[in-house]
Amino acid sequence: MNDKKIHLRERDIPDHWYNLAADLPNALQPPRNPGSLEPLRPEEMTPLFAEALVEQEISSERWIPIPEAVRAAYSVWRPTPMIRATGLEAALETPAEIWYKWEGVSPAGSHKPNSAIPQAYYNAREGVRRLTTETGAGQWGSSLSYACAQFGLACHIYMVRVSFNQKPYRASMMRTWGATVHPSPSDQTETGKRILAEDRDNNGSLGIAISEAVEEALAGEDVHYALGSVLNHVLLHQTVVGQEFRKQMEMVDRWPDVMVGCVGGGSNFGGFAFPFMSEVLDGGKATRFVAVEPAACPTLTRGRIAYDFGDTVGLTPLIRMHTLGSGFMPPGIHTGGLRYHGMAPLVSAAVEQGIVEPIAIGQLDAFAAGLLFARTEGIVPAPEANHAVHGAILEAERCRAESRKEVIAFNLCGHGHMDMSAYDAYLGNQLQDVPHDEQALALALSHLPKVG
Amino acid sequence: MNDKKIHLRERDIPDHWYNLAADLPNALQPPRNPGSLEPLRPEEMTPLFAEALVEQEISSERWIPIPEAVRAAYSVWRPTPMIRATGLEAALETPAEIWYKWEGVSPAGSHKPNSAIPQAYYNAREGVRRLTTETGAGQWGSSLSYACAQFGLACHIYMVRVSFNQKPYRASMMRTWGATVHPSPSDQTETGKRILAEDRDNNGSLGIAISEAVEEALAGEDVHYALGSVLNHVLLHQTVVGQEFRKQMEMVDRWPDVMVGCVGGGSNFGGFAFPFMSEVLDGGKATRFVAVEPAACPTLTRGRIAYDFGDTVGLTPLIRMHTLGSGFMPPGIHTGGLRYHGMAPLVSAAVEQGIVEPIAIGQLDAFAAGLLFARTEGIVPAPEANHAVHGAILEAERCRAESRKEVIAFNLCGHGHMDMSAYDAYLGNQLQDVPHDEQALALALSHLPKVG
Secondary structure (H helix, E strand, O other): OOOOEEOOOHHHOOOEEEOHHHOOOOOOOOOEOOOOOOEOOHHHOOOOOOHHHHHHHHOOOOEEEOOHHHHHHHOOOOOOOEEEOHHHHHHHOOOOEEEEEEHHHOOOOEOOHHHHHHHHHHHHHOOOOEEEEEEOOOHHHHHHHHHHHHHOOEEEEEEEHHHHHHOHHHHHHHHHOOOEEEEEOOOOOHHHHHHHHHOOOOOOOHHHHHHHHHHHHHHOOOEEEOOOOOOHHHHHHHHHHHHHHHHHHHHOOOOOOEEEEEOOOOHHHHHHHHHHHHHHHOOOOOOEEEEEEEOOOOHHHHOEEEEEEOOOOOOOOEEEEEEOOOOOOOOOOOOHHHOOOOOOHHHHHHHHOOOEEEEEEOHHHHHHHHHHHHHHHOOOEOHHHHHHHHHHHHHHHHHHHHOOOOEEEEEEOEEOHHHHHHHHHHHOOOOOOOOOOHHHHHHHHHOOOOOO | OOOOEEOOOHHHOOOEEEOHHHOOOOOOOOOEOOOOOOEOOHHHOOOOOOHHHHHHHHOOOOEEEOOHHHHHHHOOOOOOOEEEOHHHHHHHOOOOEEEEEEOOOOOOOEOOHHHHHHHHHHHHHOOOOEEEEEEOOOHHHHHHHHHHHHHOOEEEEEEEHHHHHHOHHHHHHHHHOOOEEEEEOOOOOHHHHHHHHHOOOOOOOHHHHHHHHHHHHHHOOOEEEOOOOOOHHHHHHHHHHHHHHHHHHHHOOOOOOEEEEEOOOOHHHHHHHHHHHHHHHOOOOOOEEEEEEEOOOOHHHHOEEEEEEOOOOOOOOEEEEEEOOOOOOOOOOOOHHHOOOOOOHHHHHHHHOOOEEEEEEOHHHHHHHHHHHHHHHOOOEOHHHHHHHHHHHHHHHHHHHHOOOOEEEEEEOEEOOOOHHHHHHHHOOOOOOOOOOHHHHHHHHHOOOOOO
16 A cells, blocks of 8 residues: 655754745845834844844744754654545545645644744743743643743743633643643733723733733743744744655655645744745746635735734734734634734735735635544544645645646644534534624724834 | 654554464453353354454454554554653653653544454444444544544444533544434433433443443444453454554664553553563563553452453453452542453453553552653643553652663553643642542452352
């Protein structure tokens, strides 16, 4: 039989990260200080981030070396397998081959530790003793907790209160790795206290949780803040995924005709797709790159490219990206990891420059795809990953209609073990497609900051 | 750096299962009909089990071929990695090497699909259209649901009601793979209805759930029953674990000085350890085999070897094994998979014949071990697997005290993603060691069936 899974050896864990900024036809535009509107200076970032991470954030070097200690920590679960979805192919009666990268084998269950590990490493190396962060669905918070345990850092997590209540197992996991988890808004920060004083039952939001984590980081001496997506250095770290996938495709003598990933902040999609782009940009290869977002939060398909805040309350620098407006509140879909008003500047630029095709799908299609995948391939995907599965299925159905034997590749970025209540809701016909509010979107877009 | 994980290729998935019955110095004694007390005839088993499985159950052949379709289904997650616990070694400051087999990478999250897949395969091949089973903690029910989805079988699961309520995600997982899950006692069977009529709030037990699953299987034409541990054919299927581990040990030029596993029904321990035993029995190698059970349910360390029923209500044949008495009710520890009054006859025989050393530990030690493992190695183990981790830690501490550089091997049989509430209870100081009731044990043992 042909191998279903393609494994690499540990020596095949990449020794450099790949920086798409070096190869984009049109250069990235820098973040700006929201007061002066001037390009942000590196020293404005170091109160929150390790110097090595700030260097990576602004770098235009193509290859950035991965420290040996980070590669050793990666070796707990990397390289991850590439798997051929033979069961799904059969169910779809498609002539196409479907291959996926399986990132759910990490201890935290997703691709997120690919960046949590180096973020914890660099901070520990620079003498930081505690990291703070926010988390929504909980994948990022779990991953940072795990990474901090590996490098002897304390970890304080502000978890959106509604998620904290809905997904108690995620917080348990963070505590198991030694982190402290506060439902946000909390009584730990001035921001949290102020909000609780106005509304004791406030459910929280990512914006509030970011404010709390940033406030704690700024108030302490040896404390930094960590972000799980959007920023250039986070996408940089995630390129280990696509680099491994290239080697694995080479091992079976394939090159993908189309690569599919889900997008929220953009890090799993970017990490998967970017390492394939330079050959496509220089015309040596032809690959389509498809980014799948939820129709309820259609940043790439309905947003505008503009400078906007990364958070809801306006504490961050201004970032040039696709945005629905930092005041836009997406409806409560079961895909916490994709409910973000903005997008990684690198992914936004790749869309703007015609390299990436975005599509938006409803959550019913996403869960139908996840269920078919679970029954034909075994693995139960995270709700976020179901968007990528559906995107791959659309391509496989096109190949069937056109009788084309293409190679379809997608990133299965995490498992759904902590999200089974969402599957239950789907199986019990309790889910529906939730459109975004057009008026609210227009309003949020009308409030974008004026820059230049 | 030395590799942390040792991977095999798919062609290394074993092509035979290993049957310890062929090599035991003293032969196994057969199960008996509880009425006649005569040895059970194969045709008394075929109303419940596929003929191929009954043949395996009574076989004394050393090697039994694995069908290609089963190997192909195994290839979704097998071979599983062998990993060196370098982080745990460092934390324990032990000169020993600690290696573990990681079975939690299966879609269901444990070793259980190793037997669920062939059970579903043989039943489907013989024209069966539905399988029934019971499940307690839910690992077996998930695995059989997954396996039935692969071979087009319907799957009906009776899940102990208290677990059904405590672990809703496990039932969601079973439904995601297409199974029907009934909290037991249910209104689907005469047994269930009778019990509910007496006590509407009955919490259920494995014994009741077995009765319901067996009743449904006996009542239908194309329906069989499946069991997830204890029986010879189940332990046979699990020997893929130990066979792979042998190859992986060879790849790093090691042979284990001691092998550790947790025991409830005995299948993960047997599957891991049996393939190493023949060399030890013929004196070519020296390996100690340590079986770790919960002190609250001390079958091997406090039970008696006798013929007893496999279930609580007395529907099964009589099996010669270590037993606490089929009427013994273990206290409600957070280790549903190890709360069984009996033991696999093959494991019992190996203990009786001096090949295996049993030890019993409390759940506080088990969770302390699991927490240390999660923080040093990343993976959050299932509560059952924590017993094996603690056993390995005891050996590593002995090696430190004796300055011995031994090779310690253990089976990490599953992840704890569905069991985070138990970790929460431990971290919140809500857990305690629960001794079994000595009087109840004496009473249960006094009611063992009289055989010969």
